[in-house]
Amino acid sequence: MTMTTDQNTPAPALDIDALSVSFATDGGTLHALKDVSFSVPKGRITGIVGESGCGKSTLINAILGLLADNGEVTGGAIRLGESADITKLTPRQMRDLRGLQISTVFQDPMGALNPVLSVGKQMRDIQYRSNLSKREKDARSVEMLRQVRIPDPEKRLTQYPHEFSGGMKQRVAIAMALMMRPQLLIADEPTTALDATLEVATIELLKELQQEIGCAVLFISHHLGVIAELCDDMIVMYAGEVVEQGSVRQIFRNPSHPYTRALLDCDPARLHERVKHLPTIPGTLPDLRNRPKGCVFQARCALAKPECGQPVTSVEVTPGHIARCIRTNEVTA
Known part of the structure; x- marks a missing residue:
């Protein structure tokens, strides 16, 4: 079940319908994603949250067509704009999409930049599909660096990644991702490696660029404060399932x-007094090789009851706000 839409809701830049992904392992088939459904509207920023192991990275790799060799899309569809199901595309067709219609900003900017090539050379290489001359490509690169607030961008084109600070490298990565003005930008925890000041500046920069370019953004983060500050919509994932979505x-x-x-209660920003131990969610993620038949969260849930062992359907709490729980009324009470 996906969020209901009306005439005022923008058309989706990305639409994921009942996506399931499995991995073949020595211990059996690991069901990493199960019936994941949501949309990212055009011109909006959608955040995905969830603890480590909830399926965020698998979801990104499925969208980009970069699953490991032992991974397989076993059900569902991924549509980019008006396109057909991109899970059916050949590797070459997916390469034509990446960088042009879908771009990514990764968590570690140093890992995304080639240390032995100048920034200018890397920014020209991204434009390989363009018929522009080298001079025109460099001019476009300078303008993009200027937009992400890199000082003296003409000189910076000749420099190498090690000559940039961590925050500047991340801004270069953002400039490269947005160079071709993609329909969808996937930002995979792009502020995690930055200090608090740079994190705020990067959030503001992403907001400005997204509004200027008009692309949709799928933003992945563990930081609830960043999600609250940056995003319009929000997806909560647990053990490979979407358990709640809405604005x-x-x-x-x-x-x-x-x-x-429970996630919100664990946010240190919500603590009003000093404590010796930060709050945590008791228990561990279920074994995804043997998924529970009912609610995937039942083993860690304080509200669990026998009915939670049966298949669970999503409930619309309010228009556009969906939760996958039979006890929604008690959670919100």
């Missing part, structure tokens, strides 16, 4: 799944 305002004001509430 940021809806979910932060009215968390309707026990896991969402």
Whole structure:
């Protein structure tokens, strides 16, 4: 079940419908994603949150067509704009999409930049599909660096990644990702390696560039404060399933799944007094080689009851706000 839409809702830049992904392992088939469905509207920023192991990275790799050799899309569809299901495309067709219609900013900018090539050379290489001359490509690169607030961009084109600070490298990575003005930008925890000051500056920069270019953004983060500040909509994932989705305002004001509430309760920013131990969610993620038949969160849920062992359907809490829990009313009470 995906969020309901109306005439005022932008058309989706990305639409994921009942996506399931599995990995063949020595211990059996690992069901990493199960029936994941959501849309990223054009011109909006959608955040995905969830603890490590919830399926965020698998989801990104499935969208980009970069699953490991032992990974397989076993069900569902991924559509980019008006295109057909991109999971059916050949590797070459996916390469034609990446960088042009889908771009990515990764967590570690140093890992995304080639240390032995100048920034200018790397920015020219991204434009290989363009018929522009080298001079024109460099001019476009300078303008893009200027937009991400890199000082003296003409000189910076000749420099190498090690000559940039961590924050500047991340801004270069953002400039490279947006160079071709993609329909969809995937930002994979791009502020994790930055200090608090640079994190705020990067968030503001992403907001400005997204509004200027008009692309949709899928933003992945562990940081709930960043999600609240940057995103319009929010997806909460647990053990490879979407357990809650809605606008940021809806979910932060009215968390309707026990896991969402537990995540918010663990946010240190919500603590009003000093404590010796930070709050945590008891228990561990389920074994994804043997998924529970009912609610995937039941073993860690304080509200669990026998009915939670049966298949669970999503409930629309309010228009556009969906939670996958049979006890939603008790969570929100």
